[in-house]
Amino acid sequence: MLRTKVLSLVARSGPSRLMSTATKLTTVEVNDKTGIATLTMCRAPVNGLNLELLKDLKTSIDEIESNKSRGLILTSSNATIFSAGLDIMEMYNPEKERIRAFWTQLQEVWLSLYGSSVPTAAAINGHSPAGGCLLATSCEYRVMLPKFTIGLNETQLGIVAPKWFMSSFLSVLPQRQAERALNQGRMFSTEEALQIGLIDETATSKEEAVEKCAAFLGTFARVNPLARALTKQQFRAADLQQLENERKDDLEKFLFFINQPAVQKGLGIYLEGLKKKAKK
């Protein structure tokens, strides 16, 4: 695939620049006035995180990081889905080399987003289960639209959220609530998520959500950027270091777990249920 690390200007609209590294599944738009970059996931139909979307996310996050943007807002081009989480097709009857690359890329995305030196916020303009919730909770602030759901529902699928998924969740929720929600595989409505503190604000439209995220990121305008970045890093360093130290182990655990016949069977049933529901 043609991909260059060099930032290129491909379009202009109003005060924003659309930047691209020739990726197809994400776009990055930088507001010239605020210096805030909006990173949009656009993989139809549900922003399922497959290997290609993860690669594009990583490239875009790196681009925003190296371009010294004032902030990163993560959102979706889909009107009702932020991200459906990991693309289950990547984990169901997986191909040996591809699934290794897939999980490694997911680790990369988490390390870059959770560890980003740029302030981050998520404009959650749709459902955000599992991997979608991981992305949202890796950001420092969340604004969500009403009538959607968010949470780590892995146990409902018969799978287990790894430690680093929990780290992001625990950076937002107190341990007691995080543990219970994870054990239950609980999905929270927007209103419930606000009440428990899983999101910070609600908004009535995507535009308002992006504006509220920008207002949060604007609160850092008068803070020394290095002091802010180093402070954030200290809060997150132990979580990041833990995955860095255990990356190979984490990959092997994932492969072992996902290849268990019972797990494959469960994923197959879950997928079938999703497809049946989609046909109705």
Ligand SMILES: CCCCCCCCCCC/C=C/C(=O)SCCNC(=O)CCNC(=O)[C@H](O)C(C)(C)COP(=O)(O)OP(=O)(O)OC[C@H]1O[C@@H](n2cnc3c(N)ncnc32)[C@H](O)[C@@H]1OP(=O)(O)O
């Ligand atoms: C000891 C420690 C060991 C650790 C070992 C680690 C173990 C593994 C850890 C793995 C962690 C996993 C994280 C995940 O993210 S798993 C994915 C979880 N996601 C979900 O459960 C979401 C499922 N989807 C939905 O609930 C709905 O689709 C949604 C609310 C998102 C949207 O609903 P809507 O009605 O708008 O759309 P449809 O349901 O009709 O879906 C449209 C089509 O998209 C397909 N689809 C949906 N979600 C997924 C998905 N996640 N992956 C793949 N495909 C998906 C759906 O089947 C429809 O397809 P068709 O049009 O072809 O029928």
